[in-house]
C-alpha cells in the first residue's frame with residue numbers, strides 16, 4: 641500500500657503523564673537514572689524533558705497513592721489534515737472525542753484525546769512546543785520511543801490502535817504480543833501484550849549509545865534500583881536494553897540503544913513477522929527454547 645492510500649497513524653510518542661506518590665523523589669530518580677532535565681514544576685505537577693521536545697514525562701503529585709499510575713500518553717501528529725482524519729475515525733468508531741488536558745492546550749496548536757479500551761487516555765496533537773537547544777547533559781536520552789501496554793483486552797486494544805488510529809503491525813510474537821509502528825518509523829512506537837490485567841508495563845528511552853545504556857545500568861546497580869530485566873538483545877527491534885523498576889516512580893524504565901528505524905520504503909511494504917513463542921524471539925541472547933527464567 642502506498643503512503644497516500646492508507647490512513648495515517650500518529651507521528652510518534654512524545655510523553656507519558658504519570659501520577660506518583662512523591663513527586664520530588666521521582667524527579668530525582670528520573671534525573672539521575674534516566675537523564676531527564678526538570679524544566680518546570682509546582683506542587684502539583686512537573687515537566688521533564690530528554691531532548692528539544694517540550695517534555696517527555698509529566699508527573700502529577702498524588703500523595704495518597706502507594707504506587708505510580710500512568711494516566712495518559714501523548715503522540716504528535718504530522719499535520720492538521722491527519723489530525724482531522726484521526727478525529728473523524730475516532731467518531732466513526734463511536735468513541736468520544738475528549739478535550740486535551742488544560743495545560744497541554746497551551747503546549748501545542750490543536751489536539752484532542754481519546755480513551756483506549758483500557759481507559760488509558762491517548763492525546764493527539766500538532767506542533768508540540770520545543771526548545772531551541774537540547775539539555776546540556778551528556779548522559780540523557782535522545783527520545784521517548786514507546787510505551788509497552790499489558791492488557792486483558794488485547795484484541796480490542798489491538799483493533800483500536802490499528803483499526804482506528806492507524807498504527808501498523810511490525811511483528812507478532814505468537815498471539816500474545818504485537819509491536820506497532822507509527823509514522824516516525826521506529827520498529828515500534830507502541831507494543832501490546834495479552835495479559836490477565838491491564839497496566840502500562842514500561843516506557844522505552846533511546847540513549848545515545850550502548851556505552852550510555854551501560855552507564856545507566858551502572859547507576860542503577862550503584863543505587864540498588866531493582867533491574868527487572870537485565871541486558872536483552874531484542875529480536876524484533878534489534879535494540880539492546882535493560883529495564884529498571886521502582887513502582888513508586890513509574891512503570892519500568894527501559895534504556896535502549898539501536899532500536900530499528902524502518903526506511904520509508906520498508907515502512908510502506910513491511911510484512912509483519914509471525915514469530916513463535918520462544919524466548920529467543922524476544923531476546924536473541926537466550927540460550928534455548930526453555931530459557932524463560934530471567935524475564
Ligand SMILES: [Fe+2]
Nearest residue numbers: 788842844894
Ligand atoms: Fe520496549
